[in-house]
Amino acid sequence: MSNRGTELAASSRRQRRAATASDALHPSAPIPVQGPGVGAGVRVPLGDAGAQIFPLILGAAEFGWNVDLESSHAILDTYAELGGNAVHTADTYSSGRSEHILGQWVHSRGLRDEVAIMVRVGGHPDNPGLGPVDLVRSVEASLSRLRTDRIDVLTLDAAADSVTALEDTLATAEWLVEAGKIRALGGVGHTAAQLVEARILSSAGYPRISVLDVPFNILRRHEFDADLRLVASAQGMSVTASHALEHGFLAGRYRSRSRGGLSARGAQLAANLNRRGTRVLRALDEVGAGLGLPDAAVAVAWLLAQRLVTAPIVNAYAPEHVEELVQGVGVHLSRSQLAEIARAAE
Numbered sequence: 001m002s003n004r005g006t007e008l009a010a011s012s013r014r015q016r017r018a019a020t021a022s023d024a025l026h027p028s029a030p031i032p033v034q035g036p037g038v039g040a041g042v043r044v045p046l047g048d049a050g051a052q053i054f055p056l057i058l059g060a061a062e063f064g065w066n067v068d069l070e071s072s073h074a075i076l077d078t079y080a081e082l083g084g085n086a087v088h089t090a091d092t093y094s095s096g097r098s099e100h101i102l103g104q105w106v107h108s109r110g111l112r113d114e115v116a117i118m119v120r121v122g123g124h125p126d127n128p129g130l131g132p133v134d135l136v137r138s139v140e141a142s143l144s145r146l147r148t149d150r151i152d153v154l155t156l157d158a159a160a161d162s163v164t165a166l167e168d169t170l171a172t173a174e175w176l177v178e179a180g181k182i183r184a185l186g187g188v189g190h191t192a193a194q195l196v197e198a199r200i201l202s203s204a205g206y207p208r209i210s211v212l213d214v215p216f217n218i219l220r221r222h223e224f225d226a227d228l229r230l231v232a233s234a235q236g237m238s239v240t241a242s243h244a245l246e247h248g249f250l251a252g253r254y255r256s257r258s259r260g261g262l263s264a265r266g267a268q269l270a271a272n273l274n275r276r277g278t279r280v281l282r283a284l285d286e287v288g289a290g291l292g293l294p295d296a297a298v299a300v301a302w303l304l305a306q307r308l309v310t311a312p313i314v315n316a317y318a319p320e321h322v323e324e325l326v327q328g329v330g331v332h333l334s335r336s337q338l339a340e341i342a343r344a345a346e
Contacts, residue, residue: 042083045310046152046184053086053116056311056326056329057088059088060093060098063102065094067317069101072101080111084326090155091141117146120188121139124138130164131163135172135176136176139176143181149180151183153185153186154184155185166197170198186213192230195232212240214228214242219249241313243313244314245299246268249268250295250299254273287341291331301333
């Protein structure tokens with residue numbers, strides 16, 4: 001099989017072998033200078049930030065929780081080697097530990113100008129909601145943990161605050177943009193009506209919500225309903241699909257309740273261990289076998305085949321998971337393959 005995803009994974013493996021061979025020559029041998037990964041040439045625009053990103057955003061939800069610092073940095077290194085340059089986190093992930101880990105990695109690798117950082121705020125217990133004071137404090141706290149002076153995309157969690165007026169939130173965001181602390185706004189949990197209101201307010205000079213985060217995957221299509229799709233399309237929003245693998249279920253590794261265990265994640269996986277979930281995994285197996293791809297890569301390719309999706313957000317637990325995921329970038333599923341997956345998900 002020949003496709004961009006396979007080239008990306010192969011590039012990472014070649015770089016690792018080259019580094020290992022060089023290190024074996026002498027303990028003090030210079031570190032070989034490696035060129036950019038194959039994926040460095042694959043970019044799509046993200047919102048109003050002016051950022052050009054790899055069409056697969058690495059999620060940092062597991063960093064500091066199920067993945068320790070060293071393993072998190074290994075995952076990030078692999079992602080960067082493959083050309084990845086966008087990471088999504090939130091101030092609530094592991095009580096801010098995720099941001100600490102990401103900030104340490106970006107600082108130690110000197111990649112701040114190369115990596116687009118996306119942060120979701122609104123749900124942290126120390127600064128709950130999207131009111132003016134709490135929003136500013138949330139951003140300042142995230143900047144401190146991330147060891148940076150700016151956030152590329154600040155995602156406002158509408159579900160975390162049903163009280164603050166949208167105009168007040170956007171007025172505060174305007175100050176944050178003018179202060180150089182954020183570059184663009186994203187939204188998650190907003191209704192179509194709220195996005196229309198935000199667009200009207202942007203015509204009065206407030207920042208525009210230009211990135212829409214929607215929980216969306218093969219099994220979870222209802223939350224990206226017709227109204228949201230219409231508004232996102234009309235406003236030219238960049239849509240980032242979170243929960244791209246439905247808590248890991250669509251990677252195909254967990255096909256029995258005994259594999260998932262009794263953890264919270266095990267319960268999430270078990271929720272899809274039914275006839276519909278089994279049909280979808282079989283469809284992914286069949287399509288993947290024909291293309292030489294793992295199930296996770298097929299799930300990514302399916303999302304990228306959806307007209308409005310700019311990039312999925314996918315969490316990883318190990319470097320090899322990243323290598324699997326990026327194989328879905330650049331793979332074009334045929335109409336018959338898309339139809340096969342759609343029938344299985346009905």
